[in-house]
Amino acid sequence: MAGGSIKSSPLNPLVLCGSVGRRAIGFAGSLRAGLEHLGGMWRMFVWAIYYCTIGPLTGKSKLRGQLFPMMSNVGVKSFPIVFLIAALIGAILVLQTGDVLKKYGQINEAPGVVALSMTLELGPLMTAVILAARVGASFTAVLASMKINDELLALETMAIHPVGYLVAPRFLSMVIMVPCLTVMAYLVGMLGGSVVAFSNYDIPTSIYVLKTTFYLEMKHILSGLMKSEVFGVIIAIVCCYNGFITTGGPMGLGRSTMVAVVTSLVLIIVADAILTAVVINYIL
Amino acid sequence: MIEVDNVTKSFGDFVVLRGVTCQLRRGETMCVLGGSGGGKSTLLKIMIGAIRPTSGRVIIDGDDISRMPEAQLNKVRRKFGVMFQGGALLNSMTVGENIALPLHYHTKLDADTIGTMVKIKLQQVDLLHAEHRLPAELSGGMQKRAAVARALALDPKILFYDEPSAGLDPITTTRVDFLINKLRDRMRMSNVVVTHVMESVQRIADHIVMLDKGNVILDGTLADLMASEDPRISTFRTGEYAEGAEGITSTADYMKDLLM
Ligand SMILES: Nc1ncnc2c1ncn2[C@@H]1O[C@H](COP(=O)(O)OP(=O)(O)OP(=O)(O)O)[C@@H](O)[C@H]1O
Numbered sequence A: 001m002a003g004g005s006i007k008s009s010p011l012n013p014l015v016l017c018g019s020v021g022r023r024a025i026g027f028a029g030s031l032r033a034g035l036e037h038l039g040g041m042w043r044m045f046v047w048a049i050y051y052c053t054i055g056p057l058t059g060k061s062k063l064r065g066q067l068f069p070m071m072s073n074v075g076v077k078s079f080p081i082v083f084l085i086a087a088l089i090g091a092i093l094v095l096q097t098g099d100v101l102k103k104y105g106q107i108n109e110a111p112g113v114v115a116l117s118m119t120l121e122l123g124p125l126m127t128a129v130i131l132a133a134r135v136g137a138s139f140t141a142v143l144a145s146m147k148i149n150d151e152l153l154a155l156e157t158m159a160i161h162p163v164g165y166l167v168a169p170r171f172l173s174m175v176i177m178v179p180c181l182t183v184m185a186y187l188v189g190m191l192g193g194s195v196v197a198f199s200n201y202d203i204p205t206s207i208y209v210l211k212t213t214f215y216l217e218m219k220h221i222l223s224g225l226m227k228s229e230v231f232g233v234i235i236a237i238v239c240c241y242n243g244f245i246t247t248g249g250p251m252g253l254g255r256s257t258m259v260a261v262v263t264s265l266v267l268i269i270v271a272d273a274i275l276t277a278v279v280i281n282y283i284l
Numbered sequence B: 001m002i003e004v005d006n007v008t009k010s011f012g013d014f015v016v017l018r019g020v021t022c023q024l025r026r027g028e029t030m031c032v033l034g035g036s037g038g039g040k041s042t043l044l045k046i047m048i049g050a051i052r053p054t055s056g057r058v059i060i061d062g063d064d065i066s067r068m069p070e071a072q073l074n075k076v077r078r079k080f081g082v083m084f085q086g087g088a089l090l091n092s093m094t095v096g097e098n099i100a101l102p103l104h105y106h107t108k109l110d111a112d113t114i115g116t117m118v119k120i121k122l123q124q125v126d127l128l129h130a131e132h133r134l135p136a137e138l139s140g141g142m143q144k145r146a147a148v149a150r151a152l153a154l155d156p157k158i159l160f161y162d163e164p165s166a167g168l169d170p171i172t173t174t175r176v177d178f179l180i181n182k183l184r185d186r187m188r189m190s191n192v193v194v195t196h197v198m199e200s201v202q203r204i205a206d207h208i209v210m211l212d213k214g215n216v217i218l219d220g221t222l223a224d225l226m227a228s229e230d231p232r233i234s235t236f237r238t239g240e241y242a243e244g245a246e247g248i249t250s251t252a253d254y255m256k257d258l259l260m
């Protein structure tokens, strides 16, 4: 027992090496698993593009029946919550920056703050976060339950490609609806800002609109839309992929949904940082 | 028609099938028997090309599907229909739409013709009244029959059933068995049926393959099954549980088993 305790003491160099080695092996293992998942998502992305473009032309996939209900689910039904959050964000922006701007006699520039932060950052980001939680989670849950129930296998044995049948409509409706929702978020955010600007700082709406058009340029809107498109692709692929790889019954379904939403959010923020650097350095 | 040639399958270190060889002939019903976890569903999934064997070959009408690229495999898949252990109907659509799905994908028929064909398939399994209901609204036995109807949609030559009668009452079990026989006799279909139920085996089997721990321990007719003296087979036949049948007769054996 005494000998054992010395041997297994954490300061024993051999034990130290062993545990570092074990950590390293464990880390290498999870790194490999992570890379495998990235590869899987990439393959799913390529298949999804194929089944959204070439597939329907060659009659290999049929999107028509599924696309519109899916678009309504992704887009139309998400609109109320996007509306609420974007309006409040616009209002909060004016409230937060108003006092400082007023101190320097620049309160009339508040619309510019709202316009630029909504289009370049907050509009795309908040829309993506809402969609990851509302739509992405349901993508994963539905596909995971189909996986558990052997429905994916059944599609495969009917020679219907599960990515073409299940992922393509989800992917396409995301790609179509995310920019639409983001544009709505822009407009609603500015609307929310203008209400507070009028009620708290007596900026007339005509001035607000004028100032907004002064600051806002096409490149801001387009950079924001580019970001939101990337976020939409991330949500669709990450969430569908996690549904497809689910194993282990209802517990697995819960775990996959959690992993899908967290992974989407992390990847969205990472992509946001990279894209912001690109936009600031090369576009603006 | 289907030749399974020395197929092995392992998941990681865990060996499920250890060299399975068997043959399905045209127009016969082959029953795959064996205890729970014996690898029956795995064998079935290998025969339909859903998972690839670790080694060995599966030959369907002269083509080895175990190493076949996916696109070519899809053509072979048109030859068979599969009823999975849980039915695996798509839960988001009605029974009728489920059956219409493969028709929409793989034929150029117009919607009216497809509607008629769906009705014919449902008629074959006595489910005409359930066409517009969702799978979740059906009983377990109805779901299984609906899954058979979907498997029949493209008029396959081979039908695979994974435990068609598990969880059904004796009368519904008999009905499903009659359906299997009817399809074999009238449509000349070949059937592969995975089952636990001895009564079903007696009603439907032309040919029996029995798996135990990944090995084939019987490959023959019903008469061979009934005549076999092998304790693993006779206990399965009678359903009796003999203490010691698993080789545990003493505390020492038990400890050895646990610590292995
Ligand atoms: N994807 C998999 N990964 C790891 N192990 C698996 C996998 N699929 C099956 N197994 C294992 O293979 C063994 C055989 O499984 P299989 O589903 O073929 O059994 P079965 O004979 O159909 O049993 P049952 O009668 O209960 O359906 C089981 O021990 C199972 O744990």
Ligand SMILES: [Mg+2]
Residues within 6 Å of the ligand: B040, B041, B042, B085, B162
């Ligand atoms: Mg099984």
